Structure formats: structure tokens, C-alpha cells
Amino acid sequence: MNKKFDRIAGTVFLLIGLFFLTESQKLTGSAYGSQVGPEAFPAGLGILLIILSFRLLYETFKYKDSRSQKEKFEYKRFVLIFISAIIYIFLLEKIGYIISTFIFLIITFQIMERGKWLYSMLISAAFSFGVYFLYVELLGGVLPRFSLF
Amino acid sequence: MDTINYLINGFTIAVQWHNLFFAFIGVLIGTAVGVLPGLGPMSGVALLIPVTASMTSGMPADQAAASSIILLAGVYYGAMYGGSTTSILLNTPGESSSVVTTLDGYQMAKQGRAGAALSIAAIGSFIAGIVALIGLVVLAKPLSGIAIEFGPAEYFSLMLLGLAAVSGLAGKSMTKALIMTVFGLLLSTIGIDVVSGIARFTYDQPVLYGGLEFLTVAVGLFALGEVFKTILVNDHANGTITKIDRIMPTKKDLKKSAMPIARGSILGFFIGVLPGAGATLASFFSYLTEKRLSKNPKKFGTGAIEGVAAPESANNAASGGAMIPLLTLGIPGSGTTAILMGAFIMYNIQPGPLLFEEHPDVAWGLIASMFIGNLMLLILNLPLIKIFASIIKTPKKYLLPLIIAISFFGVYAVQYMTFDLFLLLFLGVLGYLLSTHDYPVAPLVLALVLGPMLENNMRRALTISNGDYMIFLKEPLSLAFLVIAVFWLIIPLILKLKGRKVIINDED
Numbered sequence: 073m074n075k076k077f078d079r080i081a082g083t084v085f086l087l088i089g090l091f092f093l094t095e096s097q098k099l100t101g102s103a104y105g106s107q108v109g110p111e112a113f114p115a116g117l118g119i120l121l122i123i124l125s126f127r128l129l130y131e132t133f134k135y136k137d138s139r140s141q142k143e144k145f146e147y148k149r150f151v152l153i154f155i156s157a158i159i160y161i162f163l164l165e166k167i168g169y170i171i172s173t174f175i176f177l178i179i180t181f182q183i184m185e186r187g188k189w190l191y192s193m194l195i196s197a198a199f200s201f202g203v204y205f206l207y208v209e210l211l212g213g214v215l216p217r218f219s220l221f
Numbered sequence: 222m223d224t225i226n227y228l229i230n231g232f233t234i235a236v237q238w239h240n241l242f243f244a245f246i247g248v249l250i251g252t253a254v255g256v257l258p259g260l261g262p263m264s265g266v267a268l269l270i271p272v273t274a275s276m277t278s279g280m281p282a283d284q285a286a287a288s289s290i291i292l293l294a295g296v297y298y299g300a301m302y303g304g305s306t307t308s309i310l311l312n313t314p315g316e317s318s319s320v321v322t323t324l325d326g327y328q329m330a331k332q333g334r335a336g337a338a339l340s341i342a343a344i345g346s347f348i349a350g351i352v353a354l355i356g357l358v359v360l361a362k363p364l365s366g367i368a369i370e371f372g373p374a375e376y377f378s379l380m381l382l383g384l385a386a387v388s389g390l391a392g393k394s395m396t397k398a399l400i401m402t403v404f405g406l407l408l409s410t411i412g413i414d415v416v417s418g419i420a421r422f423t424y425d426q427p428v429l430y431g432g433l434e435f436l437t438v439a440v441g442l443f444a445l446g447e448v449f450k451t452i453l454v455n456d457h458a459n460g461t462i463t464k465i466d467r468i469m470p471t472k473k474d475l476k477k478s479a480m481p482i483a484r485g486s487i488l489g490f491f492i493g494v495l496p497g498a499g500a501t502l503a504s505f506f507s508y509l510t511e512k513r514l515s516k517n518p519k520k521f522g523t524g525a526i527e528g529v530a531a532p533e534s535a536n537n538a539a540s541g542g543a544m545i546p547l548l549t550l551g552i553p554g555s556g557t558t559a560i561l562m563g564a565f566i567m568y569n570i571q572p573g574p575l576l577f578e579e580h581p582d583v584a585w586g587l588i589a590s591m592f593i594g595n596l597m598l599l600i601l602n603l604p605l606i607k608i609f610a611s612i613i614k615t616p617k618k619y620l621l622p623l624i625i626a627i628s629f630f631g632v633y634a635v636q637y638m639t640f641d642l643f644l645l646l647f648l649g650v651l652g653y654l655l656s657t658h659d660y661p662v663a664p665l666v667l668a669l670v671l672g673p674m675l676e677n678n679m680r681r682a683l684t685i686s687n688g689d690y691m692i693f694l695k696e697p698l699s700l701a702f703l704v705i706a707v708f709w710l711i712i713p714l715i716l717k718l719k720g721r722k723v724i725i726n727d728e729d
Contacts, residue, residue, distance in 0.1 A: 077658045085400055092407050092422070099421060108683050110414040110421055113676040114407060121403045128396050150453045154646070157625060161642045164633070173626055180622035184452075195619055203630055213275050213634055 078132045086125035093118030152183045168218030173200035224362055227577075231585025235593050240291055240586065243273075244594045247292035248601065251299020256307055256612045257620070261316040262300035262540075263556045263663070264444035266293050268624070270436055270564050271631030286568035287583045291590040293564055294544070297557055298350060298591065301500060301537045302598050303609065305342040309335055309529070310610050318500035318536040321508040325521060325528030336606070337470040338529045341478050343602040344470075345534035349486035350595035353541025356490050357548075357588055361577065364549040368574035373681035374692050378702035380675045383552045384668060385706035386497030389713050392661035401655070405665035408433055409672025416680055428640040435563045435669055436635055440628045441645040442662045443556075446652025448624050451617065453653070469603075470526075478530035481511050489535030493542025496554030497709070503539035504532035541591065547572055548584060552671070556663030559670045566670070 096114040160176040177196035182189075207213040234240060247269075254265030273289035280288065304319035309326035322342065329338040371379070384406075388398040411422045412432025423429040470478070488510060489503040511531040512521045521528050546554045551573025553559040565572045576584050602609070632641050656662050686692035694700050 074658055077654075081658070081660070085404065088404065088407070092410075095422060099419060108680050108688065110417045110419050113679065114410045114421065117403050117407050117410070121400065121407065124396060124400045124403060128400060131394070131396060145453050147453070150449065153452060153622070153625075154650075157629075157646055158643075160629070161639050161646070164629075164642070165639060173630075177622055177626055180625070181618055184618040184621060185616075191619075195623075199623060199626060207275055207630075207634065211275050211278060213278065214637070215634070 075132050075135075078128060082125045082129040082132065085121055085128070089118045089121030089125060091118075093122065149183055153180050156180055156183065165216045169215040170200045170204050171218055173203070224358060227581055227585045228358060228589060230581065231587075231589035232592075234287060234582055234586035235291070235589035240288055240590060241593065243276075243288045243292040244295050244590045245597055247295020248299035248302075248594050248598050251296035251301075252303035252306075252598070252601070252609055253612050254296060255300035255303020255305075255316055255319075256609055257615070260447065260624070261443070262297050263560060263666075264440070264447055265296050265300055266557055266560045266564075267436065267439040268444050268627055268631055269293060269296055270560070270567065271635045272627075273564075274567065275634055282568065283570075283580060283582055286565070286570050286580070287586045289568070290561070290564060290583060290587050291594075293561055294587060294591060295594045297561065298537060298540045298594065299598060301533075301540050302343060302346050302602055304536070305346075305529070305533050306339060306606065306610055307613055309338045309342070311613060318504050318539075319533070320501070321504050321532045322529055324508070325523070325525050328522065328524035329526065329529065332524050334524065334526075337474050337526065339606050340603055341470050341474060341526055341530050342533040343599055343606075344475075345478065345482040345485065345530045346537040347595050347599040348482050349489060349534035349538035350541055350591065350598075352486040353490045353493070353538045353544075354588065354592050354595070356494075357541060357545055357591075360494075360545055361549055361584070361588070364545065365574035365577050368550050371574075371698070372696065373678040373685065374696045374699040375702065377675060377678040377682055378693055378696075378699040378706070379550065380552055380671050380678070382702045382706040382709070383496045383546070383554060384664070384671060384675075386495070386554065386709045387556075387664050387667050388497075389709045390497045390502070391664050393659045395710065395714065397660045398664050401660055401662065402664040402668045405668025406672045406675065408438070408665075409669045410676070415673070416677065428638060432673075433644070433669070434632075434636055434641060435666070436567070437632050437641045437645050438648055438669055439560050439563065439666050440632055441648025442652035442655075442666065444624060444628050445645060445649025446656055446662065448621050449649050449653040450657065452621055474526050478526055481507075481527040481531035482534045484510060484514075485531035485534035486538045489538030490542040492535070493539030494545050494554075496546055496552065498539075499543060499555040499557075500536035500539040503535040507531040507535035544591075548576060548587075549574060551576070551674075553667060556666055559663070559667040563670050 092114050096111040096118060099109070099111040156176055156179050160172055163172040163175075166172075174196045177199060178192050181192040181196065204215060208215055235244070250269065251262070251265065254260050254262060270289075270293065273292050277285035277289045300316060301318060304314060304316040305322050305326065308314045308319040308322040309330050312323050312327040314320045314323055326338045326342070329335065384402050388402045389395060391398045391401075409432070411429055413420050413423075413430050420430060485507040488507050489500075492498045492503040492506060493500065508521075508528060508531055511527050512518045515521065515525075515527065540557075543553075543555050543558050546552050547558045547562055551562075551571060553562045562572055570576070570580055570583060628645065629642055632645050633639075652662055682692050683690070692699075693703060
């Protein structure tokens with residue numbers, strides 16, 4: 073149990089509940105075909121979420137924080153991979169599926185563990201070409217292609 | 222006999238060469254998913270939905286649905302087989318339903334009986350799979366016959382029961398589980414309201430009109446969440462893989478395991494049918510039952526073959542039993558079946574009592590293919606156990622980025638929007654944060670799938686009753702469901718208050 077996280081989460085869920093409750097009241101429109109309009113269900117759930125969030129916040133005062141052993145987190149590795157993934161998404165429709173996937177895989181393989189470039193290249197190439205070939209050529213699907221225009 | 226005819230018809234569909242191929246691929250991938258620690262059946266099925274969707278894209282709708290559901294179900298029960306392998310050889314369960322198997326399985330492996338443990342797990346799983354199938358065949362028709370009489374009020378209450386059951390048993394804190402359920406239901410209201418046609422919570426963003434795609438949410442929360450966790454927490458899978466010498470169990474082993482397998486299968490099946498109680502609970506209960514029934518319970522934990530046979534049979538039987546509420550009532554009782562239900566809906570097929578009337582090919586084809594798939598697993602597993610075991614050695618360096626790439630491909634192929642990829646990344650982080658702090662993600666996905674139906678049935682019921690909320694209490698069946706739902710939430714609380722240890726269901 074992590075008190076700090078639970079308190080933040082409780083507050084966030086409380087705000088989400090409030091958000092849905094107030095925003096659902098702005099939904100107007102006829103309840104055509106139904107006795108209850110489109111706002112009833114989300115509003116009720118919003119109230120429920122608010123109650124549960126209070127309960128969660130209340131519970132954080134009752135238990136003891138039990139973060140026993142501190143684990144070693146590889147933040148750097150995670151952040152690098154996360155950023156690579158974001159760049160991958162941006163490039164996907166610009167430079168096409170094959171090239172962007174190939175680059176993404178090589179980079180993330182190297183972030184995970186340096187070295188073995190040949191293997192990295194081979195696996196990345198096999199995956200990106202393989203998926204593209206199977207999906208687009210054999211199954212008739214559509215994936216972004218590289219094009220200068 | 223109608224049922225027999227339907228079943229024969231189902232077999233003619235299941236033995237079509239492409240469906241045999243799909244079942245084979247399904248169980249093969251499922252076994253691999255089960256073996257790989259960190260990839261559970263839920264992520265496996267979620268990841269494969271887009272892949273199967275594209276594989277079957279050239280087929281007529283009904284056939285495509287049958288084939289891809291056959292594959293996805295294969296992944297589900299295949300993972301139950303595979304999960305035991307790592308439990309026995311590495312003392313690391315491949316998925317949560319094989320946790321108890323480590324107790325005796327790893328001990329057996331240390332004593333040089335790894336082969337016997339693995340094969341008894343495979344044999345037990347096979348028998349359990351068949352028991353569950355017989356149960357499914359026997360119960361499917363009568364249950365859907367009852368369910369077909371349900372009105373909107375009954376359906377609403379039954380879905381609440383399903384959600385309550387999953388929340389009551391999921392995770393350490395019921396408050397957190399309930400929060401996740403309500404949050405999932407709220408997320409399901411985003412998009413165009415089908416009854417009134419009004420866009421809700423979309424703020425003029427066209428990407429939100431269709432609502433949050435369930436597939437993106439499931440893949441993000443489960444698959445990416447698990448990948449991010451493994452990237453962050455660098456736990457090198459240490460421990461060496463035990464050598465496997467002899468594969469076939471001895472006659473004595475078989476004789477000792479016969480009854481535990483039978484009991485585990487039946488117990489597991491019924492636990493699987495119950496909403497909320499999935500394969501993990503089934504394996505725990507059957508292990509405890511065997512220990513209680515045993516003449517010398519002390520040998521459990523020191524390499525008793527019964528301690529492998531019973532839970533491994535039970536978790537497989539439970540995965541078969543869990544198909545019953547999904548197929549007959551249209552209500553998934555666990556995370557994985559919720560994802561399977563999402564797959565059905567993607568093909569415009571509504572699981573539920575009408576499934577057997579409207580799409581008998583899909584329903585019976587699936588049931589028949591599960592029989593064939595179980596047979597394939599048995600044949601595959603006995604000789605190939607060594608090969609499967611070596612999958613564990615797949616270096617994480619390659620595995621993790623590849624899973625990210627597969628989930629990107631899958632989501633993009635189905636949605637064709639980069640918005641969903643950004644959402645996917647965000648949900649991956651969210652999934653990691655939530656699950657590491659004991660917020661169970663399975664109820665959220667279940668709620669997201671059930672949300673629209675829950676709301677529709679609520680509004681239809683209220684229209685019938687002219688807005689009188691008492692309709693849910695006046696209909697006797699609806700009232701019964703609600704009472705059970707309340708009990709399902711209260712009983713674990715009371716047990717906790719009394720200081721009893723409540724076995725909870727991990728994600729499965």
C-alpha cells in the first residue's frame with residue numbers, strides 16, 4: 073500500500089467523478105425513445121465515483137504505509153523507450169511503416185541492451201518487412217507507405 | 222437430439238482446414254504466451270484480436286468471426302497449458318493461475334521429475350478441457366433457453382451481478398476494484414449515445430465520437446502496462462531451467478493423479494462458470510481441496526504429483542467453464558472473457574442466448590474446435606515440452622520492443638488513427654501505475670465492454686416502467702440477481718472483518 077499514490081489517485085478519481093457529474097448536466101436533448109435521458113447514467117456513475125473516492129481517501133488514513141523494500145527502477149531506460157515510441161508514432165505516417173518500425177526496433181533493442189548490432193538489424197528488418205509483407209501483400213490490409221509526395 | 226446435431230454440425234465447421242489451422246495457431250501462440258512470464262492470457266488475446274481481424278478480413282462475416290474466435294479461444298486455453306511449464310521448470314508462474322503449481326511442481330523438478338510433472342499437467346489439462354466441454358454442451362442450450370426469457374430489467378441486474386462479482390473478488394481492496402469498475406463504466410459513456418444520438422463528453426473531437434476503442438484500452442492497460450513494468454523493474458530471470466529427462470509419467474504417478482484430476486476438473490469447471498471467480502481461484506481451491514482430502518497432507522509442498530495434477534486441471538476446466546456465461550448469457554465473468562466478448566462485438570455478433578439461434582455456426586463451431594484444440598495441445602505438449610520450455614530464454618532485449626511494435630501494429634491496423642497510438646501509450650503508463658498499486662485493471666475492461674449494454678438495458682427497463690426505478694426490484698428474477706450481487710460484495714467484506722483470509726482472484 074502506498075499512501076501517497078492512493079491519495080493522489082483518490083483525488084484524481086474524485087475530480088473525474090465531479091467532472092462527469094457536472095458535465096453530464098449540460099447534456100440536453102430529448103429523451104426520445106426512452107424515459108431517461110443521456111445524462112442519467114453518467115451522472116449516477118459520477119456520484120458513485122465521488123463516494124468511492126472519498127472512501128478511498130478515508131482508507132488512506134487507516135492503514136500503515138508498507139513500502140518495504142525499495143526496488144531499483146530503470147527510469148532512464150523507460151523514458152528513452154517511451155520517447156522513442158512517441159517519435160515512432162509521429163514518423164509512422166510520414167516515412168511509412170517499414171522504415172519507422174525498423175528504426176524504432178533497432179533503437180529500442182539498443183536501449184534495452186547495447187551491442188549485437190547485427191542481430192538487432194536482422195530482427196528489426198525481419199519484423200518490419202515481414203509484417204508489412206504479410207499484412208499488406210498477402211492479406212490486403214493498408215499500412216502507411218513511404219512516399220515523397 | 223438437437224444438441225447432438227448441432228454439435229456434429231459444429232465439428233464439420235471446426236475440421237475445415239482453415240479452422241484447424243486457426244485452432245492450431247491459437248493454441249501454439251497461447252502456449253507461448255503462457256510460458257512467457259509477464260504476458261498473460263489477457264494480453265495475449267488482446268494483442269491477437271487485430272491480427273486475427275486482418276487474417277480473416279477476406280472471409281464472409283460469419284465465417285471470419287468463427288475462425289478468429291476459434292483462434293482467440295485457443296490462445297486462452299493454450300495459455301493455461303503453457304503457464305504450468307515455467308511454474309514447474311523455473312519456479313516462476315507464467316500467469317497467475319499457475320501460481321500454486323510452483324509449490325509442488327518446482328519441487329518435483331528439483332527431484333528430477335520435471336518431465337512427469339509437465340506431462341501430468343498436460344494430461345490433466347486435457348481431461349479438464351474435455352470435462353468443461355461436456356459441461357458446456359450440456360448446459361448451453363438450457364441456459365440460453367432460460368436467458369432468452371429475460372427482459373431488460375433482468376439483464377441489467379444480471380450485468381450488475383457480473384460486475385459486482387468481478388469487483389468483489391479482484392485485488393486486495395474492494396474500494397479500489399469498485400472504483401475501477403465505475404471508472405470503466407464512465408469511460409464507456411464517451412461517444413455518441415445510441416439511444417438519443419447525442420455526443421457525450423466528446424467536446425467536438427471527431428476521434429472520440431466512436432467512443433474509446435475497447436481494443437486500444439485492453440492492449441494498453443494489459444499488454445503495454447506489463448511491458449512497461451518489465452522495462453522499469455529489471456528482474457533478470459535468474460534461476461536455471463531444470464533439465465527434463467523422462468517425459469512420460471510412471472503408472473504410479475498416473476494412478477495417484479487420476480482422482481485429483483477428476484476432482485480438479487469438476488471443481489474448476491463450476492468455479493469457472495461463476496462470474497468473477499476465474500482460473501486462479503479454481504487452481505487455489507482445488508489445491509486446498511486435495512490437501513484436505515489427502516491422507517498425509519504434509520507431503521504437499523515437497524513434490525506431490527497431486528499438487529500439480531489438481532490445480533492444472535482446475536485452471537483449464539475453469540477457462541472452459543468461463544465460456545458458459547459468455548456464450549449463453551452474453552456476460553463475461555472475467556477479464557479474458559471480457560476481451561473475447563469484445564472480439565465477438567467487433568464482428569457484430571452479440572454473445573448471449575440468441576447466439577445459438579442466430580449464429581449456430583459460430584457457437585457450435587467454437588465448442589467443437591475447443592475439443593480439437595485440446596487434443597492438439599496434448600499432442601503438441603508432450604513431445605514439444607522441451608522446445609516450449611526454451612521459449613523462456615527469449616531475451617527481454619528483443620521481446621519487449623517487439624511486443625510494443627506488435628501492439629502498435631495491431632491497434633493501428635484496426636483503428637488507422639495515430640490518436641489511438643498515443644492513447645495506447647498513455648494507457649500503458651496508466652495500466653502500469655494502477656496495477657502496481659493494487660488497482661485491478663480487469664474490472665475496468667469488463668466495465669468498458671458491459672457499459673453500453675448495461676445502460677441500454679437500464680433505459681429500456683425504465684421506459685417500460687415509465688421511469689419507475691422499482692422495476693428492478695419488482696421483477697422476481699431481477700431482484701434475485703441484485704440480492705446475489707449484494708451478497709457477493711458483502712460476504713468478502715464480512716470474512717475480512719472476521720479476520721479470515723480471503724482468496725482473491727488475480728487478473729486472468
